[in-house]
Amino acid sequence: MTLAEDIQALIRGVRAGQFLSVGIVGALFDTLVLTLVVEFAGIEPFWAKFVSAEAAIILMFVVNDRWTFSEEAGGGLVPTGKRFVRSNVVRAGGVAVALSVLYVLNGYFGVWYALANVIGIGVGFVVNYVAESLFTWRVHME
Template sequence: MGDSGYRAVANHPTVVRLYRFGLVGASAAVVQTAVLWLLVEFAGLNYLVAATVAIEFTIVLQYVANNAWTFQHAKYTTRYDYFVGLVRTNIVRGSAIPIQLALLWAFVNWAGLVYLLANGFAIFISGLYRYYLDSRWTWQIA
């Protein structure tokens, strides 16, 4: 593939959105991991309960960033549409919480990983699911 072929792929809207979604997700993963650590180590919460709280905290942060940057061409600008999008992303990401928690539990209990590392793997895997549903339903990109 020549230079122009690479540029065509790299600049394809789906690739750009996936890249941006990944950057927003990676940033949120850092925040989520920090909140998880704080809640486990300082608040004494069980890692699964703490992960649930940390996930919900980052859902809103990611929606704001994804609406403004990742899906900027389809972003919601009116209050009503913005609220509908926020509800949709909460449904999508809420449905991903059991997936992420199950993966987190499995990585900790079956693979023997430390909960913070296990959380990173769980975020990545469940992120593929979230991208697909967010792009198709929340922002209605075909």
């Protein structure tokens, strides 16, 4: 299969919908944690994003591992730990995209930080889905 065919296979079917559903929950959780850290800890949105992103990554990993990619996940603590590390590395790219969008929209254009965060998460969604499918859970295209 070509890369284009692999990507088309990834966006078809139930798995993409499950990943999107988990991503929406993760985005809401990320934004909630971001807001709590900014408002109650007084940390700037740019720095608070690191805390909220990791909290959301943990939540989304657990749900994706048990639901979205349950066929590929396999059991046991060691395989799960390896997938968790891969997921964090892969999602660093998505966090970099979200953080960049948050920084630009909030810092340069004055967009409310929570809205800028949601927009950034949306921009990084496609990158995360493809990278998570191929590298974290090692989905094989047929």
